[in-house]
Amino acid sequence: MAATAGSSLTIASICFKPNQAFNRFSSSNTVSVSFNSRSFPSLKVKAPRFHVACQAKPETVEKVCSIVRKQLALADDAAVTGESKFAALGADSLDTVEIVMGLEEEFGISVEEESAQSIATVQDAADLIEKLISA
Structure with a gap:
């Protein structure tokens, strides 16, 4: 340095x-x-x-983006990136729970309630998924 x-x-x-x-x-x-x-x-x-x-793999982020689009009924061409906040995409607390459930199903993981509450962006979700898969 x-x-x-x-x-x-x-x-x-x-x-x-x-x-x-x-x-x-x-x-x-x-x-x-x-x-x-x-x-x-x-x-x-x-x-x-x-x-x-440490950030998740790009393919994990893209899968999460796809799930978020589906759960929030967004158009396929809607701008959803790692930096996208669920609230800014129109998600309320129930939508966020449904997104987490969709992620659990897609990736075969189980997200603790405490961890789920810390997810605010697509990148947060992807990073958590990578962490749970590697554990």
């Missing part, structure tokens, strides 16, 4: 492989690192958090 005299931060590479030790500290595939001026006095960037997230 190198900091320049300006306000930029360059990171050459980050290699992260989840393992058993990591799983003891976090149940998700997300790592957050905080930087402050005490840790790096020469770094004057106002970026309080550095966020790394």
